[in-house]
Amino acid sequence: MSQEIATEVKEENKMGTMPVGKLIFNMSLPMMVSMLVQALYNIVDSIFVAKLSENALTAVSLAFPLQTLLIAVGAGTGVGMNALLSKSLGEKNFKKANDTAANAAVLYILSYILFLILGFSVVKPFYLSQIGNADVEIMEMGIEYLSTVMIFSFGLFTQFFFERLLTSTGRTIFSMTSQLTGAVTNIILDPILIFGLFGAPKMGVTGAAIATVIGQCVAGIVAAACNHKYNHDVKLSFKGFKPDLKIIGTIYAVGVPSIIMQSIGSIMTYCMNRILIEFSSTATAVFGVYFKLQSFFFMPVFGLNNGITPIIAYNYGAKQRKRMIHTIKLSMAVAFCLTFVGFIAFEAIPQVLLGMFNSSQQLLEIGIPALRIIGIHFLIAWFCIVAGTVFQALGKAVFSMIVSIMRQLFVLVPAAYILAKVGGLHAVWWSFPIAEIISLAVSLTFLIRIYNTIIKKLPEGRA
Template sequence: MTKENTSAPAAENKMGTMPIGKLLFNMSLPMMISMLVQALYNIVDSIFVAKLSENALTAVSLAFPLQTLLIAVATGTGVGMNALLSRSLGEHKFKEANKIGVNAAFLYFLSYLVFLILGFTVVKPFYASQIKGADAEIMEMGIEYLRTVMIFSFGLLAQIYFERLLTSTGKTLFSMTSQLCGALTNIILDPIMIFGLLGCPAMGVTGAAVATVIGQCVAAVVAFTCNHKFNTEIKIRFQGFRPDIKIIGTIYAIGVPSIIMQSIGSVMTYSMNRILIAFSSTATAVFGVYFKLQSFFFMPVFGLNNGITPIIAFNYGAQNRKRMIKTIKLSLITAFCLTFVGFLSFELIPQVLLGMFNASEDMLAIGIPALRIIGVHYLIAWFCIICGTVFQALGKAVYSMIVSILRQLVVLIPVAYLLSRIGGLHVVWWCFPIAEVASLVVSLTFLFSVNRQIISKIPDGSDIL
């Protein structure tokens, strides 16, 4: 036994031994539930804000691009850390896994410093660039909301870091616990701080931001505690720490494509806001409502992704091809079932979904056909999302980045702009299904390539993808 392996736990990691069906359920269900609750509190957050006014809802909607960028950096870094940690554990390199965890913590700290500076410097010009002299109330509320979220983003970054440590070692139940605690805290505090209940001053939109930040801090504390008490496979110690350029480079080699991929979503939402605000602030509010609603159906799929990434990466490191393939197949079936529910909801009850946000007659007139058109893309998106996760887990995250760039920048935004000029507001929404078809074609191409170059070369049974 090498020195590298002397700190290995006595028991074999469940990601290499537990039956795949049970393992996928064990790993992903807690993450899916916690992500579903997170989506729920995002929706509840906007429901409360919408009760203030449509302008308040628009102000929060316009904050999405920078919020998306913040989450992209946090989760993208986590993708790199997760894949590297799980692969090291699969190879029984436990000391290396500890070093990966410490260097990742250093990266999260640097990320917070960047967003702290951005919170003080770019929020006001960011809003000014989107609304161009529109209602001053929207701009004032939006600046207060977004500035609060970014300046106090240390809670979100710490939460995601500690949760990803738990996920990488298969302890998704504890990760779910931390997310539930944060989400419930946010849901409870939202009405209290927005409307001034129980002696709290009425803070309006800013109250929603403060409730969100407090919820993130609570989740971070719970996730830290769970790591300290229960995560025996990774020990984070900073004594004598020196940044390891090789480890940092590897984390970012896997994580940066994911960061870019999600940051593209930031560019997409910013560009869509610019296109839609030319029609009306109500159109922008509808887009914001869509983003909240789609999270309710996509967040469980992302929770599934968080569960299967370490499984695929671990078994890739252990060179167990059969378990990798079975994981991919089961995750595809599960993702389809989840997004099909979203498709049915958007097609059958769009008026009910919009009604939760105190929708005006104008918002219903714009939103009902918009949701039905956008809903078509659920029939395709499930496959592309799982493919992206497979690429990342196998160290081909650049493929995910290419697909995302194609979908959201090369296709979606140009098509949205052209449709807005040719057919007006009601046809703009077709940009989403059109972009999804393009991403499907490219995802299939890359999946066949990954199977040929990586999966099929692992000597493990006769299964093929």
């Protein structure tokens, strides 16, 4: 018994005692690898769909806004739970950590019920609002794909909940295991269900959706099993459970800005689709391909963020200023290296990247200059992403929300609309680097304020 307690204390103290460089590597590398695989299977998914037809690729691309909203709710709730859990563990308040887990589980269940209802009710009007009755084939394929993803999203929410529990307590290796399992399942099932291999029915884009939800269910089961067996810091129990409005409020105080921040991406994507469809469905397909490709370079950065969020939150609770600053500096250096690779790829080999999607000549003509223009924003985005993570970890997620709303709704979409009217399709893509420059200025302002009002006032602690 005493040995078990000692082990728990040692694990619980890792985020406050392990050298920062080693800790970031230990916490973030598994998340970065798993997020990279997530991005890979997103790309593979579209590569297989593109082999059906360009219309199939467009149909899946038009689903992004609601898919992004679905992920935003799961990930945003996890950010709130993660920050509160890690802070509670840093303060040695284990009861609050347990209560946080139980209340968060209920929030995930309610989130699934919401998207189950939306899956039956809003998908068709959603597609009609983007393309009308202009292309019935695109609309029918899109409705089949998106309805399946939303109605069976319980696997995704299960995966988010248990992976975030594991991440909050520093067990990112198991979070990586669950994501890898789900991703590999999806990659294997994609060609089988899309093209009807090995006796399976040929299901087209619906097969891609089914492969996705099966992969999510597998990942959720693995994450739940790992949490039950290895995560002894947080005890998930509903015996005598009563919703704690204060805990729920704290989770959403951090989580809702994160949800809104990512949901703004849904609105931005929807608006961009509306702007681009005026030129051609191919332009919309290019935008969809860009989103898939950029995720391959950004997802590892998000994995890095998932790893450093509990480190920053824990050391904030433990009042260790030097460790917090060291964590932020190192994570920014790593994020820059990752996004710089994306910049080089978009500038040097756009034709190779687009060629993976069975690209037509028209898609290449639009896509090659588009990727080279959009790729400029990789040189800036790394700072804004890590700064947003710092805001969330320190309970100031509203700053992240403000930056995201400003960047995507007040700059990117209006700039794209104006440039489309003034300079045509080629000019639209410049809205991305323009928005990123504005985002950099605002993020830097908020980060300086956070340093002066919160970080600077903490005791130095040990590095």
